[in-house]
Amino acid sequence: MSAVLLLLLGLVSLLLLVLRRSSRTRRDGEPPLIKGWIPVVGKALEFGQNSFKFLLEHQKKHGDIFTVQIAGKYMTFILNPLLFPNIVKDGRHLDFHEFSYKVGSHAFGYPLMKPKEFPGLQEQVSRSFLLLQGDSLSPLTESMLGNLQLVLRQDFLGQRPGEECDWKSHSIYKFCNSVMFEATLLTMYGRPPAASRHSGMDVIMENFVKYDTKFPLLVAQIPLWLLGQTKAIREELTRVFLPQKMTRWSNASQFIRKRLEIFDQFDMLRDLDKAAHNFGILWASAANTVPATFWALYHLVTHPEVAEVVRQELLDVLSQSGVEFSSDRDVTLTREQLDKLVYLDSAVKESLRLSSASMNVRVAMDDFSLRLEGERSVAVRKGDVVTLFPQITHMDPEIYEEPETYRFDRFVQDGKEKKNFYKDGRKLKYYLMPFGSGSSKCPGRYFAVYEIKQFLCLVLLHLDLQLEEGQGGAALDPGRAGLGILWPSADVRFRYRLRAVPPGPTAQ
Secondary structure (H helix, E strand, O other), X not given: OOHHHHHHHHHHHHXXXXXXXXXXXXXXXOOOEEOOOOOOOEOHHHHHHOHHHHHHHHHHHXXXXXXXXXXXXXXXXXXXXXXXXXHHOOOOOEEOHHHHHHHHHHHHOOOOXXXXXXXXXXHHHHHHHHHHOHHHHHHHHHHHHHHHHHHHHHHOOOOOOOOOOOOEEEEHHHHHHHHHHHHHHHHHHOEOOOOOOOOOHHHHHHHHHHHHHXXXXXXOOOXXXXXXXXXXXXXXXXXXXXXXXXXOOEOOOHHHHHHHXXXXXXXXXXXHHHHHHHHHHHHHXXXXXXXXXXXXXXXXXXXHHHHHHHHHHHHHHHHHOOOOOOOOOOOOOOHHHHHOOHHHHHHHHHHHHHHEEEOEEEEEOOOEEEEOOOOOEEEEOOOOEEEEOOHHHHOOXXXXXXXXXXXXXXXXXXXXXXXXXEEOOEEOOOOOOOOOOHHHXXXXXXXXXXXXXXXXXXXXXXXXXEEOOOOOOOOEOHHHOEEEEOOEOOOOEEEEEEOOOOOOOOOO
């Protein structure tokens, strides 16, 4: 049989498979089924243009539960937050890890952690994430604070406080990215030998942004060879974290040191594989934290009265600890002090509520009946993706009054964190979900929130901030819906200068 004939038979078989998958019809007990007219693609184009609008429109037509064909997958969306607990706690029929492992392998280029080939690797890697929580958070946040101040002082605070006409102009996103990205890298991976900062950081950040813009396509399993220079850019970023380089760095986090120890146990892992895993952690550490920091700072800059409330709260907490802030000395901010900043915490939560568009996904391991409430249930097929889309909850006017309006104190009640939010008169367990839920909840969420708060505290302590005139407000770019925090559709310019703060005693 000729090669051409074999190829034709293969194409015919593939076409038949596509048509069979596209010919799916709704069975009794299943949610409403929404398919597009393009085989396999389904509603992917409409969903990708504006997922929030797409889901909201179909929610009005079909209710809180429906299945959509998107890029070869059938995704059952559950949009009522009162039903979320049933999905989150179902670990028997619904799995997240296999999906995440496949996405990670395709996106970063390391081999799948198959138990037969790498016995115990998945379990050890999962346990290593505990080093981002609990008691391990204190040294991690302390290191981050020092690195934030290092980058800020060398790049942005090199002028005398209180001088006239010393306003400087910058873009908010670039400002946040340049500080947060490098400080995060230094905190997680350490410093190069005989230097406090890594060389070539501008190139690393530029390549990271280029790679990150293609990440939605990588998650969709688009072949790398179709994405232009993405493969070359990924390889260049991966080589930054080759083990022979990292062993010369100092002050790496306990989390990264532990992962290096784990990978060294497996001879089948190449150095490039180990480096790819480390690059994956950099993406997880920065890809959502940077835009989250942008939105938090953007809202403070555009609401100077809020910035002043948060700044005064911070100064009061420092004063209560016997610390008088001095602009010419590094400040110490403990986790305990940060936890007392209830208005800062609320402001960060509110910016996350407005900018988060994550998807919580679970893959059905078999055909089963998903119990929802009481006797209510829906049929789910093996291989379907059960999906929670919290942005619908975050923008629900029944849960959040005037949900499109930024209210910095929305999560404060009687001077403490507000946790009581309701739907249909019932208290919600899941009302704010920027970091996922259950088994898919981001293990680094505590550190992410602390580093955002640290950054905002330092900026408010050191700088006066003003929005530049003659520009519109920042809008959400829906292109990254499903991956976490949305980017702004365009950057926003602001002015800053050092605040006139009299020198005080050394911060303790």
